Amino acid sequence: MSSNTQTPNHGPELLADRSIAGIAVHPLALFTGIIGAGFVYVVSTNEFTRANARNALNWHLSILVLSVVAVVTFLLGADELTVAGEAMELSVLPTPLETVAGLVGTVLLLAAGFAWLLTGLFTAIATVKAIFGTPWEYPLARDIVTADT
Known part of the structure; x- marks a missing residue:
């Protein structure tokens, strides 16, 4: 019988x-x-924290921009607007462009809604990845805030 004198592995230290x-x-x-x-992102000096904050910030900025563009495009396609119960004519674009803007705006609103739904799932994945030491980049997020050089 040989004795094993190795020290037991206690696993990685979480905050190392x-x-x-x-x-x-x-x-x-x-x-x-x-x-x-x-x-x-602004107040942190820890590189791991900054990387995770940058990834979260890029995702949330991306869906914010998508949402704003979707709402503006959708409103450009609106031909009527109801204010205080009264319908007002709102024709900023010519009729054919108005129709296209309305359709594109609707598709963008659906995409923004789906992105907002994905936020919960992506948050869970990013949090678990961070627990295990990996700053996870959210899929489809634009690189608006880049890494410091």
């Missing part, structure tokens, strides 16, 4: 290479959007 803020920034951004993620 990562921080609580780097993990918590994803759920924070879920509830506060760009404000929470942006604040963590």
Whole structure:
């Protein structure tokens, strides 16, 4: 019988290479959007935290921009607007362009709604990845805030 004198492996220390803020920034951004993620990104000096905050910030900025573009495009396609119960004629574009803008705006609104639904799933994935030490980049997010050089 040989005795094994190796020390038992206690697993990785959770905060050796990562921080609580780097993990918590994803759920924070879920509830506060760009404000929470942006604040963590600006005040943090830990590279792991900054990378996670940047990824969350890029996702939330991307869906914010998509939502604003969708609403503006949809409104450009509207030919009537109801204000205080009265229908008002709202013709900013010629009729053919108005129809196209309305259709494109509708598709963009659906895409923005789907992106907002994906936010919960992506937050869960990013949080779990951060717990295990990987800053996860959200799929389809534009690189609006880039890494410092």
